[in-house]
Amino acid sequence: MIGGMNLPSRQVWSTYGRWKALSSLKQPHQASRFIQQRVCFSCSSRFSHNPDRQARENRVQLPDTPCRTRFAPSPTGYLHLGSLRTALFNYLLARATGGQFVLRIEDTDQSRLVPDAESKLFEDLKWAGLSWDEGPDVNGPFGPYRQSERLPLYHQHAAQLVAEGKAYRCFCTPEALEEHKRVAIAAGQPTLYPWTCSYISPAESEERAHNGEKFAIRFRSSATPTAVRDIVYNHFRKKEVEDDYIIIKRDGFPTYHFANVVDDKHMEITHVIRGAEWLISTPKHVELYNAFGWTPPQFGHLGLLVDVNRQKLSKRHSGVSMAWYQDHGILPQTLLNFVALLGWRGRGAVAGGAKRKSGDVMSLDDMVDIFNLKFSKGDIIVSLSKLSFLQTQHLKLLPETLPTNPSLAADLKTRHINPFMDFLSSVDSLRSRSRSPDIPESLGLHLLGDRIANPRIFSAPYVAELVQIILGSQPTTPTTTPTTTNNNNNNSNTDEVIPTTRQQLTTPTAFYPLRYLYWSPSPSALRSSLVTSHINIDSITLHNQPCSLSDAIDYLVSEVSTISEEDWTKENISLFLAERKEAVGFEESGVPRRNTWKVCRWAVLAGEEGLTVPLSMEVLGKEEAIGRLEQAGEVAREVMREDDGGGDMFTTAAVGEAVVVDGGKAVEGVEAGEVAAAETTWTAVLPDVDDVIS
DSSP: OBTTBOOOHHHHHHHHHHHHHHHTOOSHHHHHHHHHHOSOTTSGGGTSOOHHHHHHHHHHSOOSSOOEEEEOOOTTSOOBHHHHHHHHHHHHHHHHTTOEEEEOBOOOOGGGOOTTHHHHHHHHHHHHTOOOSBBTTTBOTTOOOBGGGOHHHHHHHHHHHHHTTSEEEEOOOHHHHHHHHHHHHHTTOOOOOOOGGGGSOHHHHHHHHHTTOOOEEEEOOOSSOOEEEETTTEEEEOSSOOOOOEEEOTTSOBOHHHHHHHHHHHTTOOEEEEEGGGGGGHHHHHHHHHHHTOOOOEEEEEOOEEOTTSOBOOTTBTTOBHHHHHHTTOOHHHHHHHHHTTTBOOTTBOGGGOBOTTTTOOOHHHHHHHOOOOBOOSOEEOOGGGHHHHHHHHHHTHHHHGGGOHHHHHHHIIIIIHHHHHHHHHHHHHHTTTTOTTSOGGGOGGGEEEEOSSOGGGSGGGHHHHHHHHHHTSOOOOOSOOOBOOOOOTTOSSOOOSOOOOOOOOOOTTHHHHGGGTEEEOHHHHHHHHHHTTOOGGGOEETTEEOOHHHHHHHHHHHHTTSOSTTOSHHHHHHHHHHTTTTEEEEETTEEEEOHHHHHHHHHHTTOOSSOHHHHHHHHOHHHHHHHHHHHHHHHHHHHHHHHTTOOTTTTSOTTOOOEEETTEEETTOOHHHHHHHHHSSSOSSTTHHHHHO
């Protein structure tokens, strides 16, 4: 207890220390100054200037001048999650500062080139929405932009280092170097180059090279470790000195370490943002800059992407390749948004300190507007748990973003809309053989009426809504961290990420919410959906007065017919239904409800969920929508007549309507095949369609 106060032991000693310090000060002004400077020993940085904190803040702020950045992939494999992240952050830095983003192909490892990797790289970057100002396909003032086309430049600079004694020719054969490495490992010694050729005189080296003896060129590394300044890690220095590493190989091609330094200098690159796996090599690069007397660019190394076991993600992990996301229907803007969250911590604020209302949901333009260099240190666990959320949010924004993005619209048409239309055509071909006993009843062909002459759902004004249904109905994206997949193909230069399966016709789950915008619902569909729509036909009311379902439908027909063709829009239809939302009612679980909307959904779409009722009616057109209401009224009258006659209204429904089990619960009036699709989505509800068609 101090001064009558009960304090925890740690706080007692802290308070006692302050009291002793104050009591040792003889003058009051000294005590006052002490209190101002040491108000709280644990929080003193809040009241005093912190140089380290200020330095960190300065590092993450964008430069005032335009930045030139580059993405320099090697065509020895395909674009993956990590390389897309590198490209994105370099792109954002260039765009945010009004600079240039350069695409450079580093193809010096000729033995490992994959033939179509470069073209696929261009395709995937464009699919993701990234563009570049300079590159192999757009040229620019600092080309060529393939390293294999810049060999004379590398030879010129290597010769300069040799002439200045900063590099030397190495005539050691690969076999001799391997033997040295084997002996060093056996003896537990470092496998550094033994400097054999570093002692050769310039004259002898020149003569041996002139006589045609094959050689590589090694850089003469510094005798002391070189320090590196980094945007993310601040200061980095290795404990050991660098080896005398090769800068020009025996085949005349430069190594990555040498070529990227020469290219970055000659292309006037100001910032290099890349994965943290390159941090260990950066001292080599800085030594080369120093040897030439060049100023290095600013480096920023991003945390490694790892799985839940803290293992580095590789091409053998599912969910790493671009093909995985494209095949799963992930929107490009969703993927870029997801990638931006992998290690970038500056997304919460904009200029002036204002917070973003949309949180983690960002378009590419949003990222440019708020970009800074505030990156996370350390490994970054890749979890796909946020991918589903981001996909849902970007699907909602699709009606706003799609009209201004024709390339995205074309891609969605090719990847998703056309295959869906092909599926519908296949179902149409089966309907012509609907009497065949080979066709599974689970197809529910009896639920489909006449095909609409020109289904407007596939027309340009409704593409965004169509894609929302197609992609929104696809399987929920995995929420687990990507895991390694097996690949036994040892002859391939690349790793298979998505296993190849036999192509077969499968039922997309989007078929169900969209089928009645392609075909009209049959009377059987309307009968069976009365139960699934939970419409109690024995308790129908119109303006709070008891009536039949057919009378309620007739009222809606007479009312909706007053909307002209010119005013037949989702906005006007929505307003019309909102004004009459309580006109039609029925009991649900014994409680009277007023729900004109639900009756309209049943009559127009057989109760199928999907597009909103007003939008569905707009898509169908006035004539088709009113025709469906009239058909629903006739079905309602038939049902009432059968009910009055003492029969079961469902006994006359087509064969195939059944009570099935979904998760252990009975579900009435749902096709067994439909439940299978709902459980597994995109699964083979039509397993024998290939055989049926053939």
